[in-house]
Amino acid sequence: MDNKSSGLVFSALLVASGIASAGYFISETLYKSRVALNTAVVKGLAERKVTADKAFWSISYTVTGSKSDDIAQLYRDSESDQKKIVELLKQVGFSSGEIKLGVINYVKEEFRDENQKLVDEKHVLVGEVEVQTNNVQLVSQGRAKLNTLIAQGLDLKNYAPTYHFTKLNDIKPEMLKEATTNARLAANEFATNAGVKVGGIRSAVQGGFVIRDIGENYGDTRKIEKNVRVVTNVTFLLTD
Numbered sequence: 001m002d003n004k005s006s007g008l009v010f011s012a013l014l015v016a017s018g019i020a021s022a023g024y025f026i027s028e029t030l031y032k033s034r035v036a037l038n039t040a041v042v043k044g045l046a047e048r049k050v051t052a053d054k055a056f057w058s059i060s061y062t063v064t065g066s067k068s069d070d071i072a073q074l075y076r077d078s079e080s081d082q083k084k085i086v087e088l089l090k091q092v093g094f095s096s097g098e099i100k101l102g103v104i105n106y107v108k109e110e111f112r113d114e115n116q117k118l119v120d121e122k123h124v125l126v127g128e129v130e131v132q133t134n135n136v137q138l139v140s141q142g143r144a145k146l147n148t149l150i151a152q153g154l155d156l157k158n159y160a161p162t163y164h165f166t167k168l169n170d171i172k173p174e175m176l177k178e179a180t181t182n183a184r185l186a187a188n189e190f191a192t193n194a195g196v197k198v199g200g201i202r203s204a205v206q207g208g209f210v211i212r213d214i215g216e217n218y219g220d221t222r223k224i225e226k227n228v229r230v231v232t233n234v235t236f237l238l239t240d
Contacts, residue, residue, distance in 0.1 A: 039202055040190050041235045044183025046175040048228045049214070052163035055136040055224075058128060059085055059146065062155040065123045071106075078104050078125045081154050085129050088149060092142045094131055102128035136163055136224050162221040165211055168228065175230050176206065183234040191238060199237035207231040 061081045065074045082101065089099055104127040111120040131142070139161045146158050180201075187198045209230045213223035220226060 038238045039235050040187045040198070040238055041233065042183045042186040042190065044179040044181070044186065044232045044234055046179035046182065046230050048171055048175060050165050050167075050171070050211075050226050050228055052136050052165050052224045052226060053134055054164045054166050055131070055133050055139045055161050056164075057131040057133075057139050057142070057161035058159040059130075060126060060128045060157040060159070061085060062127075062157075063125045064155070066121065068121070068123065071123055074123060074125050075104070078127055081149075081156075082127055082129065084149055084152075084154065085146075085156075088145055089129070089131065089142055092145055093135065093138050094133060094142065098131055098133040098135070100130040100132060102130060131161075139163075160222070163224050163226075164221060165226050165228070168209060168211070171228065172209065175209075175228070176232065179230055179232040180204070180234060183232055184236065187234070187236045194238075196238045196240060199239045202235040202237050204235070205233040207233070 061078065063074050063077045063081065065071065082104075086099055086101075090096070104125050107124045107126070109122040109124065110118055111122075113119050131139070133139070143158055143161070146156060150156050150158075184198065191198045207230055209228060211220040212227050212229070213219055213221070214225040214227055216223070
């Protein structure tokens, strides 16, 4: 075979190879397009209203004196205040196991003139009582009752409690099932409008569970009542 003939054969092979390759890629593209066209990606939402099952509430109490000789008496006064707080909490309905006693911290403050001569001093004792309870409804009662001690002259700080929902794992399976069901309902509506039917699930992506206080866009510890939400993204196969 001469060079001219060899060149023609080689060119023909290249053309054939190119046509075959082009045919493969066109076929593959059409296949992928068909797969994409025969699916529907929809979101499924599930929500639950839940009640917090755990609360944390802190109360601090302070006693103050101006002489170092007062320190022993200050400790007695501080322990007396602590006892009054604990007794009140038990009257409200909290158990001993729900009441945690913190340490009593001592702080000395000195006041000096421009010559650094001591002109006054203050001795401060600060203690804390913390409530950790599953009886979340009792907390508001306790906070209101605490005002009676303030009226008696106790120097108290009634900190805002935090409320937590800790049983998310108990409701996760049912919520995910509901979200998937709602996704299928949305897919069915789409399929009806398109004149096709919904088949099985091709893939699904679960979003994160979000807990928010009722009526709030952020934060999940200020209110007893909360909202739990999850969104799933589900790809359904469509059939004729």
